[in-house]
Amino acid sequence: MIAKASKQVPHFQAIRSGVPYSSLDVAEVRDVRTGEILAEVSQVNAGVPRRDLLLSNRGKAKPRTFFNGLTAKELVEKTKQAGEIYLNGEIEIEGYGAQDSQAYIELLSGSTGLPKSLCLLNMEKVYYVLTHVEGVIEGLSRGLDLTIFDNNEIEHLGVPVCIYPEGEELAVILPSNSPGVNALWIPAIAMKVPVILKPGREDPWTPYRLIQSMVQAGIPKEVFSFYPTDHAGSEAIVELSGRSIVFGGDATVKKYASNPNVETHGTGRSKILIGEDLIENWRDYLDVLVKSVAANGGRSCINTSCIVVPKYGDEIAQAIAEAFAKIEAKSLDDPEAGLAGFANPTMAEWIDQSIDEGLETSGAIDLTTKLRGPGTRKVELENMTYLLPTVVRCDSLEHPLGNTEFLFPYVSVVEMPQTQMIDNIGFTLVATAITNDEHWKKELLQTRHIDRLNFGPMPTCIVKWEMPHEGNLFEFLFKRRALMRA
Amino acid sequence: MDLEKAKQVLDAYVREMIKWHFSEDTGCPFWLNWKKEAGWDPVAEIKSYEDMMRFDHFSDETLRDHQPEEFVPKAFLGRPFNVFETGGTTGMPKQRVGWDDYKVDYSEFSDHYSDDFFPKGESWLMVGPTGPRRLRLAIEHLANVRGSACYFVDLDPRWVKRLISEGHYDMARKYQEHVVDQAITIIKGRSIGSIFTTPKLLESIAERVSLPRMGIKGVFAGGTTMTPQYVRFLIEEVLEGQVNFAPTYGNTLMGLAISRKLTPEDNYSLTYYAPQPRAILRVVNPEKTKETVAYGDYGRVELTTLTKEFFVPRFLERDEAIRREPCHEFAWDGVGDVRPFGATTKKVIEGVY
Numbered sequence: 001m002i003a004k005a006s007k008q009v010p011h012f013q014a015i016r017s018g019v020p021y022s023s024l025d026v027a028e029v030r031d032v033r034t035g036e037i038l039a040e041v042s043q044v045n046a047g048v049p050r051r052d053l054l055l056s057n058r059g060k061a062k063p064r065t066f067f068n069g070l071t072a073k074e075l076v077e078k079t080k081q082a083g084e085i086y087l088n089g090e091i092e093i094e095g096y097g098a099q100d101s102q103a104y105i106e107l108l109s110g111s112t113g114l115p116k117s118l119c120l121l122n123m124e125k126v127y128y129v130l131t132h133v134e135g136v137i138e139g140l141s142r143g144l145d146l147t148i149f150d151n152n153e154i155e156h157l158g159v160p161v162c163i164y165p166e167g168e169e170l171a172v173i174l175p176s177n178s179p180g181v182n183a184l185w186i187p188a189i190a191m192k193v194p195v196i197l198k199p200g201r202e203d204p205w206t207p208y209r210l211i212q213s214m215v216q217a218g219i220p221k222e223v224f225s226f227y228p229t230d231h232a233g234s235e236a237i238v239e240l241s242g243r244s245i246v247f248g249g250d251a252t253v254k255k256y257a258s259n260p261n262v263e264t265h266g267t268g269r270s271k272i273l274i275g276e277d278l279i280e281n282w283r284d285y286l287d288v289l290v291k292s293v294a295a296n297g298g299r300s301c302i303n304t305s306c307i308v309v310p311k312y313g314d315e316i317a318q319a320i321a322e323a324f325a326k327i328e329a330k331s332l333d334d335p336e337a338g339l340a341g342f343a344n345p346t347m348a349e350w351i352d353q354s355i356d357e358g359l360e361t362s363g364a365i366d367l368t369t370k371l372r373g374p375g376t377r378k379v380e381l382e383n384m385t386y387l388l389p390t391v392v393r394c395d396s397l398e399h400p401l402g403n404t405e406f407l408f409p410y411v412s413v414v415e416m417p418q419t420q421m422i423d424n425i426g427f428t429l430v431a432t433a434i435t436n437d438e439h440w441k442k443e444l445l446q447t448r449h450i451d452r453l454n455f456g457p458m459p460t461c462i463v464k465w466e467m468p469h470e471g472n473l474f475e476f477l478f479k480r481r482a483l484m485r486a
Numbered sequence: 487m488d489l490e491k492a493k494q495v496l497d498a499y500v501r502e503m504i505k506w507h508f509s510e511d512t513g514c515p516f517w518l519n520w521k522k523e524a525g526w527d528p529v530a531e532i533k534s535y536e537d538m539m540r541f542d543h544f545s546d547e548t549l550r551d552h553q554p555e556e557f558v559p560k561a562f563l564g565r566p567f568n569v570f571e572t573g574g575t576t577g578m579p580k581q582r583v584g585w586d587d588y589k590v591d592y593s594e595f596s597d598h599y600s601d602d603f604f605p606k607g608e609s610w611l612m613v614g615p616t617g618p619r620r621l622r623l624a625i626e627h628l629a630n631v632r633g634s635a636c637y638f639v640d641l642d643p644r645w646v647k648r649l650i651s652e653g654h655y656d657m658a659r660k661y662q663e664h665v666v667d668q669a670i671t672i673i674k675g676r677s678i679g680s681i682f683t684t685p686k687l688l689e690s691i692a693e694r695v696s697l698p699r700m701g702i703k704g705v706f707a708g709g710t711t712m713t714p715q716y717v718r719f720l721i722e723e724v725l726e727g728q729v730n731f732a733p734t735y736g737n738t739l740m741g742l743a744i745s746r747k748l749t750p751e752d753n754y755s756l757t758y759y760a761p762q763p764r765a766i767l768r769v770v771n772p773e774k775t776k777e778t779v780a781y782g783d784y785g786r787v788e789l790t791t792l793t794k795e796f797f798v799p800r801f802l803e804r805d806e807a808i809r810r811e812p813c814h815e816f817a818w819d820g821v822g823d824v825r826p827f828g829a830t831t832k833k834v835i836e837g838v839y
Binding site for chain 1: 689693713714715716718719723724753754
């Protein structure tokens with residue numbers, strides 16, 4: 001029975017393998033608009049996760065035993081139940097009482113600057129994975145029966161398959177800009193891999209709500225660790241966890257590039273490529289282009305940040321600019337709101353300046369500013385800073401603004417012959433190739449620097465959780481081994 | 487000692503020390519030359535500790551720019567001195583001279599703790615900066631006055647700082663491992679009862695062995711910021727609630743300030759008390775340094791060192807702290823929750839070892 005919600009400030013305790021821990025160091029989570037304190041979060045020093053991880057790997061019970069003999073099938077069912085609690089139920093937060101989904105969205109929106117409409121969208125994304133986790137695991141493991149997580153071996157398509165876990169636990173260093181990324185770690189629980197979550201500074205709400213929903217659904221609490229901590233603490237978690245997922249920019253990707261235990265989710269530089277065979281129909285794809293850039297506030301690595309076309313670059317950029325000019329900053333409560341405010345206005349300032357500096361290099365024109373008027377990219381509303389969607393027509397991918405990504409709806413439009421596209425686009429997290437050219441499709445299928453590939457007019461930001469995203473969680477967590485019996 | 491008595495003792499001591507440092511037959515060349523330039527006579531004008539405000543802030547760069555011999559008081563001429571250097575600086579080090587001060591400081595520190603806090607007769611281990619630092623001799627003296635021998639594992643903080651400032655984090659980590667490996671070897675292979683080290687090294691050592699299980703009874707640590715949460719973590723987890731803990735605040739110029747015994751009301755917030763009257767700490771308004779801040783407020787730490795061997799007036803430490811009231815253990819102001827000056831407004835690299 002959960003106590004009634006009070007008007008007090010919620011206090012998020014850290015969780016150490018299921019055991020709540022109140023730190024003497026507390027960080028405040030504030031409303032982006034009013035500065036009101038929305039929550040207090042126990043901050044643990046780096047030594048806390050360090051000792052927990054080191055000592056758990058030294059003689060104490062192995063984290064996998066925390067599942068108390070529950071089968072993967074049972075864990076799947078409980079994960080589904082957790083989905084219902086997460087979407088419609090109440091969880092308890094110390095000093096606050098019961099938090100329903102309404103309050104969750106309210107608070108999440110307030111601290112992240114994400115409109116409520118987008119918070120709900122993200123919530124639905126996460127709910128989908130919780131309630132479809134079996135299918136997601138099936139997709140990731142390519143159809144292996146769930147019992148493989150109970151017995152480590154099964155017969156699949158007449159062939160014996162044996163797996164073992166690559167690490168004792170999965171750590172996730174979460175960002176604050178997109179609550180939906182929590183969907184990534186959810187399948188680990190049904191695969192019997194305990195999770196260690198380091199929440200983003202502005203979003204303790206989502207991982208905590210997920211943990212509590214899962215515990216309420218009957219998943220043993222010992223399976224979860226929740227460490228709000230600083231940079232040193234994050235480093236300790238990544239250093240000592242069996243497997244880690246880290247979000248960050250190019251520097252983060254570079255830092256962990258040679259570490260097989262770490263999967264980095266960095267800058268996506270996702271692109272739409274239109275083939276020479278369909279470029280004459282570009283107007284038919286305008287909605288897909290605009291949605292790819294602007295959905296979810298344009299905050300995600302799977303949002304399009306560059307459109308590469310063999311011709312009509314000027315016309316396409318102009319058409320996108322006209323569509324973008326209709327998008328305005330709206331109140332976080334407005335159901336029509338599609339733009340996220342910046343929790344950190346300095347970040348908005350830096351992005352705005354970076355684009356202006358980039359425009360000083362010849363070969364780039366900001367078509368949205370031409371329509372809206374100079375100095376109108378950065379706007380203030382209700383004490384919050386927004387950046388309005390921006391399209392820059394660039395003469396090449398090498399231009400400073402040609403193949404880059406920002407934390408808002410930003411896209412460059414570049415012209416290039418189809419034959420040069422594959423060799424020049426560089427790493428691309430998601431590429432949507434709009435073409436019927438079978439030969440070119442074959443070439444695209446052969447490329448190593450495109451992580452996810454869509455054929456046809458499909459937004460880059462559509463996610464199919466049954467498919468790999470920046471690596472395959474199952475393959476990241478488990479390795480196959482040969483097993484023979486005499 | 488009550489507050490009034492402590493004040494009388496301090497004022498009398500200040501007069502005595504000022505006379506010592508500014509008299510031709512006892513003072514050192516540096517301060518005697520300073521007096522010629524200053525245009526005022528400290529011996530005539532300094533009658534109490536409050537009068538010390540006549541002095542400007544001492545710059546520790548002086549200790550880099552002047553030969554140590556200039557700081558040798560006449561009364562010590564002909565007696566070879568120790569040269570002690572500050573921790574992490576590179577280039578020409580800041581150096582101070584000394585003879586017996588460190589022994590006095592550490593004997594007093596020893597007297598503050600019971601025989602079983604750091605068990606008498608059981609060996610010590612120091613893991614930290616040795617070399618040209620006062621600390622190395624001081625810890626050995628501390629062990630010796632408690633009837634113990636002391637083992638040493640060296641750590642060069644200047645090298646660590648350089649590695650970090652040049653971005654060689656892996657190398658810094660390897661070096662720390664190398665230091666900890668040696669410490670573990672000694673702890674496992676010799677009978678150690680007490681340890682001096684830095685909080686971070688203590689943490690690393692305790693990740694490899696259980697200190698109480700290894701027979702460690704007391705730990706004396708200092709050198710970096712310790713927030714209440716961190717102190718609690720050290721006491722509850724690193725020391726497993728079974729090892730005596732003496733956190734201290736100190737440096738080459740001051741000696742060491744002892745922390746008052748923690749009570750539940752402190753909620754793990756440390757308060758240090760300087761070894762008055764030989765060293766005096768004030769918590770001052772950074773903008774108007776002649777003013778102390780109110781009790782309970784943060785301000786910049788100011789140090790005055792006054793011994794026959796060494797005089798440093800009103801040196802502004804690179805730390806800030808909460809001004810705390812006198813307590814039953816110490817009849818003068820304390821400094822609480824010390825942290826790098828400006829820690830809340832800029833990133834400070836500290837506590838690298």
